[in-house]
Amino acid sequence: NGDRETKKTDYQFFTVEVLRKYNLNSPSKSRLDDWVYYQTKQNPKLKDFLSERGLCFLSDWALLNRARPTQFEQLLPRDRNILEAFHGVYRRDRRQQPGKKARRCPDPTQAQLEEMSHLLQEKSVIVNSLVQLRDELKHLARVLRRYDIWIRSGFPPSESLEVSDSDTGRNRELPDQNFTNTLDAIARQELQQFCSQQLIACLDLGIEQGLTDRITKLERSRSYARFASKVISGLELIYCHGKSQAEIASILGMTNQSQVSRVLNPKDLLNRVRFWTIDKLFHIISHAAHQFNLANMSRDPDYFRNLMEHLEAFVDAEVFQEAAAEIMTGKKCSTNSLYTQRLCRYLEKAKQENHD
Known part of the structure; x- marks a missing residue:
């Protein structure tokens, strides 16, 4: 001055x-x-x-x-x-x-x-x-x-x-994280297309299971059980309406921003959704192994590990890198990421069902 x-x-x-x-x-x-x-x-x-x-x-x-x-x-x-x-x-x-x-x-x-x-x-x-x-x-x-x-x-x-x-x-x-190098060109293209086709459905299931995990964890907590019913509303305020944690604390009757962060914990939710999305996609592809000439490869002890690494790289590139960047930069109101779009869709649907 x-x-x-x-x-x-x-x-x-x-x-x-x-x-x-x-x-x-x-x-x-x-x-x-x-x-x-x-x-x-x-x-x-x-x-x-x-x-x-x-x-x-x-x-x-x-x-x-x-x-x-x-x-x-x-x-x-x-x-x-x-x-x-x-x-x-x-x-x-x-x-x-x-x-x-x-x-x-x-x-x-x-x-x-x-x-x-x-x-x-x-x-x-x-x-x-x-x-x-x-x-x-x-x-x-x-x-x-x-x-x-x-x-x-x-x-x-x-x-x-x-x-x-x-x-x-x-x-x-x-170890080859792309995994598809061991496949012929046609099978590689078909596998990539199949992953893309199944991604949205698996992401939606991952969101559902991740939210279930989050709510169940709160319900079992002695300190935060009373807030379990507010998870859907709280996340909707963050991701779909761009509200700050201070505003959410006031709307949902929480003590402060720190309590909002501990109850909603978007980063932990993202990790759980990522885990379940990969898990769902892994099981779908495993059951369809014959379509991509993977049946013989499944005898290789590294088969499942390589497949999992390929799927992790795929879903991170398509969904979770951008979603993680939103959390780190605080751009909760952005609806550009696929994760935010599908999460808001699920949250709005869940809120409507609770009101019916």
């Missing part, structure tokens, strides 16, 4: 904080460059920022070891069984370690892999070798990394076609 007054701010520059905390006369006698390195490496906000962009500081085995129940829900049955076997052996052994645990999770031992293989055999999950089991565990770690990026950033992750192998240091190709 004209008086050129300096105003205080709550923002603290990281570099200033590092220098402020540095004690030249500390007993450790650490050098300034060592101190800066340590503070930078341990900064939680920097870690979160890098994690959102795909740089995770955890090893494959640490990611698998810490996998949560919500991550299990996103996996195929075979992958879920493999992860459960890993937890049954590797996590058990980690917890039984005497004294202070090691900072890093070591590679699973031969004995641990053999025990996991036996557990999988008991569940009729066929693993031809310990090398294959190790490879599948590493694949699961990549899946969990992608899931973490999606949850943290709200955007479906993207990966390059090559990554550096942590064991050899050489570049290796990722």
Whole structure:
């Protein structure tokens, strides 16, 4: 302003904080460059920022070891069984370690892999070798990394076609995410057309199931059960009428914007709708496998995984990348995205049925 007054701010520059905390006369006698390195490496906000962009500081085995129940829900049955076997052996052994645990999770031992293989055999999950089991565990770690990026950033992750192998240091190709490269040109085109034809129906079913999940979760909550009946109206106000959370709090009788966010949670709803849309599309295509010459390919142990990765890439490109961008930028009133259009259609229909 004209008086050129300096105003205080709550923002603290990281570099200033590092220098402020540095004690030249500390007993450790650490050098300034060592101190800066340590503070930078341990900064939680920097870690979160890098994690959102795909740089995770955890090893494959640490990611698998810490996998949560919500991550299990996103996996195929075979992958879920493999992860459960890993937890049954590797996590058990980690917890039984005497004294202070090691900072890093070591590679699973031969004995641990053999025990996991036996557990999988008991569940009729066929693993031809310990090398294959190790490879599948590493694949699961990549899946969990992608899931973490999606949850943290709200955007479906993207990966390059090559990554550096942590064991050899050489570049290796990722599993083909397009999957259709293994099909002939005609079958590839037919599969793409079939996915496009089924997408709207699967998205509508995904929206219905995702909303059911959201409402059921609230109904089981001691704190928020009374708001379960307001989910449909609240989401309609956001997506179809462009109301702010402050306005919605006033209309629906909620305490504040934070309560609106916790009750409606558009980001969590989007994740559930995405999961169910892919699930519905996967089952429809699996039942129609003979149409696309997929019957023989289904004997390949990687068939279902490759098909799922193809479908994830397809629905993200067609629906969820744009929907996630709307949430991140706060453009709730936009009806440009296919997700918003179909969600509003469902919400308006549900509201009419409730009034009848």
